[in-house]
Amino acid sequence: DIVLTQSPLSLPVIPGEPASISCRSSQSLRHTNGYTYLDWYVQKPGQSPQLLIYLVSNRASGVPDRFSGGGSGTDFTLKISRVEADDVGVYYCMQPLQSPPFGQGTRLEIK
Amino acid sequence: EIQLRQSGAEVKQPGTAVRLSCSISGYTFTDFYLYWVRQAPGQGLQWVGLIDPENGESFYAQNLRGRVTITADTSTDTSYMELSDLTVEDTALYFCALIAGVRGTWGQGTQVTVSS
Numbered sequence: 001d002i003v004l005t006q007s008p009l010s011l012p013v014i015p016g017e018p019a020s021i022s023c024r025s026s027q028s029l030r031h032t033n034g035y036t037y038l039d040w041y042v043q044k045p046g047q048s049p050q051l052l053i054y055l056v057s058n059r060a061s062g063v064p065d066r067f068s069g070g071g072s073g074t075d076f077t078l079k080i081s082r083v084e085a086d087d088v089g090v091y092y093c094m095q096p097l098q099s100p101p102f103g104q105g106t107r108l109e110i111k
Numbered sequence: 112e113i114q115l116r117q118s119g120a121e122v123k124q125p126g127t128a129v130r131l132s133c134s135i136s137g138y139t140f141t142d143f144y145l146y147w148v149r150q151a152p153g154q155g156l157q158w159v160g161l162i163d164p165e166n167g168e169s170f171y172a173q174n175l176r177g178r179v180t181i182t183a184d185t186s187t188d189t190s191y192m193e194l195s196d197l198t199v200e201d202t203a204l205y206f207c208a209l210i211a212g213v214r215g216t217w218g219q220g221t222q223v224t225v226s227s
Binding site: 037039041043048049050051054055058060090092094095096099100101102104105 | 148
C-alpha cells in the first residue's frame with residue numbers, strides 16, 4: 001500500500017496570507033511512463049471533493065492561479081499565495097496508483 | 112462534461128444490506144478505475160474499494176472485506192456498491208469517484224443512515 005501523509009492537519013490562516021500543505025508518499029508516485037500521479041482536491045463544507053491540481057502542478061479548469069502545486073517523487077506541496085475566505089475546507093492529496101488513494105486531509109480555517 | 116450521478120438516500124436497520132448506484136457519463140467507463148469512498152459525520156474520507164470496469168476486478172478496504180461488494184455494469188455505465196450486515200458505524204455519506212488526473216470528478220454522495 002502507498003501511504004500519503006499530510007501536514008499540517010490543521011491550518012489556521014489570516015486572509016491575504018500564504019498557506020502551504022505538505023504531502024509525503026511512502027513510495028514514489030512517478031510511473032514508468034514518466035508521469036507523476038499526485039492530485040490535490042478540496043472538500044468545501046457541505047460539498048463533494050473537487051479537483052484543484054492534477055499531475056503535481058497542473059491547475060484544473062477554473063482554479064485561480066493563487067493555487068500552485070509542486071514536488072516530485074515522494075514529496076509534494078500545495079501552496080496558496082493569498083488565502084481568501086472562500087478557501088476554507090479540507091484539502092486532500094490523492095493518487096490513483098495504489099489504494100488507499102488519499103491522505104488524512106488538512107483542514108484550512110480562517111483566523 | 113464528466114458526471115457521476117448517485118442514487119438517493121437510504122435508511123436501513125442494523126443487520127440488513129444496502130445497495131447504492133453510481134451512473135457515469137462523459138467518459139469511457141472502462142478506461143478508468145471507479146472508487147467508492149465514505150465519510151462518517153464530521154470525519155475525513157475513508158476508502159471503501161474500487162473496481163476496474165474493464166474486467167470487473169475489485170479491491171476492498173481491509174476493514175470492510177467480506178461485507179462489501181462493488182460491481183460494474185458496462186451496458187449501463189453504472190457501478191454498484193453493496194454493503195451487508197450494516198451497523199450504526201456504517202452511517203455515512205458514500206461517494207463514488209473518478210480519481211484520474213484532469214478527469215477527477217466525484218459524485219454528489221448518497222447518505223446512508225443505519226438506525227433501529
